[in-house]
Amino acid sequence: MDKYLILINKYNLLDEDTINKIYDGVIEANEGGIEYDGSLHRSEKLNGEVLSNFNQLRDELSKKGYNFFAESGFRGYNDQINLWFSRMIIASIDEYGHPLIKPAKYLVERLIAHLCIDDYPNWYKGNPIKKLEGILSVIGRTTEYDLENVRKKVEIEAAPPGASEHHLGMTFDIGLIDENGKNCDLTKPQYLKAAHDFINLAPDYGFILRYPNGKNVFTGCKEEIWHYRYVGNPEIAHDIMDNGLTLEEYHIAHTIMNNQELFEQLENGNLNYDILIPIIGEDATKMIKQNPDLLNDVRNYIKLKYENSKTR
Numbered sequence: 001m002d003k004y005l006i007l008i009n010k011y012n013l014l015d016e017d018t019i020n021k022i023y024d025g026v027i028e029a030n031e032g033g034i035e036y037d038g039s040l041h042r043s044e045k046l047n048g049e050v051l052s053n054f055n056q057l058r059d060e061l062s063k064k065g066y067n068f069f070a071e072s073g074f075r076g077y078n079d080q081i082n083l084w085f086s087r088m089i090i091a092s093i094d095e096y097g098h099p100l101i102k103p104a105k106y107l108v109e110r111l112i113a114h115l116c117i118d119d120y121p122n123w124y125k126g127n128p129i130k131k132l133e134g135i136l137s138v139i140g141r142t143t144e145y146d147l148e149n150v151r152k153k154v155e156i157e158a159a160p161p162g163a164s165e166h167h168l169g170m171t172f173d174i175g176l177i178d179e180n181g182k183n184c185d186l187t188k189p190q191y192l193k194a195a196h197d198f199i200n201l202a203p204d205y206g207f208i209l210r211y212p213n214g215k216n217v218f219t220g221c222k223e224e225i226w227h228y229r230y231v232g233n234p235e236i237a238h239d240i241m242d243n244g245l246t247l248e249e250y251h252i253a254h255t256i257m258n259n260q261e262l263f264e265q266l267e268n269g270n271l272n273y274d275i276l277i278p279i280i281g282e283d284a285t286k287m288i289k290q291n292p293d294l295l296n297d298v299r300n301y302i303k304l305k306y307e308n309s310k311t312r
């Protein structure tokens with residue numbers, strides 16, 4: 001498998017050793033990290049090739065008057081554990097916490113994080129849900145916790161350790177700085193045009209929008225208009241983006257195209273949907289079985305590729 005097309009999601013985890021090796025490579029490529037100047041001082045780490053492409057894209061967009069920057073580059077395994085715990089604590093307080101501490105939940109979360117953060121990695125490898133129940137019982141409960149339910153909600157936005165694209169060093173979140181030096185919220189309507197100008201130009205530099213709107217069946221994530229992934233070259237990035245695919249659908253399409261039997265099954269309308277399970281998990285596969293139209297973008301893509309190969 002092309003290293004640029006590695007699929008990483010809840011069903012395709014990277015192990016801790018691999019992530020540590022990627023980190024060593026990333027550090028070497030960046031000689032210790034990148035500093036972003038201006039009103040925001042951030043030190044982020046990215047794969048060198050990815051960074052150089054991002055810089056070219058950013059320079060091109062600066063001609064249109066935009067001041068984009070990249071943040072949340074590489075994230076380590078333990079960083080993701082800390083993020084996961086902190087999101088779980090906040091979401092649990094939201095869902096089950098005492099009404100009186102709700103307004104101060106970030107303070108509570110920070111206090112807990114401060115007290116416990118060194119132990120998070122060990123807890124995660126043990127029984128993280130049980131540990132969380134223990135912490136939360138200290139700050140008061142109003143009802144029985146259903147932390148598996150909280151986990152489902154949290155993991156739509158924050159991947160569990162090993163499942164974050166940020167482990168790859170080929171992913172970053174974009175930010176935009178306005179003329180007053182302020183960080184803009186790209187989800188606000190007034191920045192929609194800026195976000196779209198970025199999306200339209202990104203494939204020319206090898207980047208795809210990783211979590212587009214309306215595709216969470218495949219990605220398992222909510223829309224994130226700030227999160228980009230490098231896929232190796234502009235041709236593949238356009239192949240994915242221009243056909244309205246996610247990386248998961250691209251993997252599904254190529255699994256089918258590389259296997260004559262599956263290809264014929266798709267043609268005859270009797271595809272064995274179980275081949276989707278290793279890519280997107282059982283729940284999403286079940287949804288697609290019930291509503292096969294969800295695979296239309298994949299079908300159209302395969303049809304297009306088949307027709308192109310005939311006319312060549």
Ligand SMILES: [Zn+2]
Binds near residue numbers: 072173
């Ligand atoms: Zn991100």
